[in-house]
Amino acid sequence: MRAKRFTQVDVFSSEPFGGNPVAVVHDAEDMSDDAMAALARWTNLSETCFLLSPRDPQADYRVRIFSSLRELPFAGHPTLGTCHAWLAAGGSPRGREVVQECGVGLVRIRSDGDRLAFEAPPLLRSGPVEEALVARIAAACGLARAEVRDARWVDNGAGWLALMLTDRERLLALAPDLAGLHGVPFGLVAPWPGGEAAFEVRAFIGGDAVPEDPATGSFNAGLARWLVEERKAPASFVIAQGTAIGRAGRIHVDREGVQVWIGGTCVTRVEGRLHP
Structure with a gap:
């Protein structure tokens, strides 16, 4: 594996180090599945991403996303x-929106003032739990049990x-x-x-490197x-996340017809080279 550009981005907060960090490895074409998984474990972040050339002609880039x-x-x-x-490294979308290719297919992303926002993919599983x-x-x-007012599957790919x-x-x-919920992704929500x-x-995933997520887009x-x-x-509202662990995540939700957009501030915190 040759040396690669490496970026760490703070997502969903305008406060320094208040959001959820994600590692991004650029030009990852020569990395094997095992190498990607090993790096994701090593970074010890909730997710590490690998930028690749798109396979779908409609996409601007392809990404593979690994948790620990x-x-x-x-x-x-x-x-x-x-x-x-990708944009900071000189990426230029073909159209007005960026089109990302990933495991669930194509995801549209737009610039929304000082934020980026993605179109929420359809649910793969819904209904009562x-x-x-x-x-x-x-x-x-x-x-x-009486403290749980309602429970629903909201699975769009991560369970x-x-x-x-x-x-x-x-x-x-x-x-x-x-301890008894290893690998079970669940979130708790309350009105404010x-x-x-x-x-x-x-939001929690038992057994993950970051068992409580600071700010969870999916x-x-x-x-x-x-x-x-x-x-x-x-139709439009804000969700707070990360308060219990000293973060300041803010997730912006906007519904436009049948589309739901999920947005937040993104700030580069680390740039460098990843060496084999």
């Missing part, structure tokens, strides 16, 4: 971070499910025991009445589809 556990067909903050790194799984997650979080709570302070105080965001979110994209389609939220 597995390759993901789609993830949200890696989508925005990779697009930011099985009661046994809801009870299992609630127990691991130290919640009584997410969402549990709705009623009390934001209760949400922030939780200390989940993830009168707050600077409409909802507060916490989960919030699925969650947003659930909230807006069932009229639990307005």
Whole structure:
């Protein structure tokens, strides 16, 4: 493997080091699957991305996304971070929007003022979550079953499910025991009445390098589809995430007809060379 451009991008926050970092390796054509997986484990971030030439003629670039556990067909903050790194390296979209090729197909990304925003992909799985799984997650979080107001699958490629709570302070105080939930991606959401965001979110994947995610694009994209389609939220709103772990994630949701856009600020924090 030859030396490559390497970028680390802070996604979903305008505050320095307040968002979710993602590593981006440019020109990764000569890297094997094993090498990509090994680097993703080594970076110890929630995701590491690898920029490649597109296979689909409609795409501007292709990306492969790896967590410390597995390759993901789609993830949200890696989508925005990779697009930011690609543009900063001189990438130029063929049309008005950037078109990313990844495991779920083509994802549209647009510049939205000082933010980038991706079109939320359709849900691969939706509907109520099985009661046994809801009870299992609630127990691991130290919640009584009655504290979970609703639960839905919001899976757009990463396997997410969402549990709705009623009390934001209760949400922030939780200390989940993830030992029995290895590899189960789930998020908790509660309304924030009168707050600077409409909802507060916490998201977890047991066994991952970053078990609590600071700001999660894929989960919030699925969650947003659930909230807006069932009229639990307005057409445009903001989700806060990362508060419980000292971050300041802000995910902007905008519904336009049947399209749902998920946006946030992206800032390059590290640039350099990755050496074999």
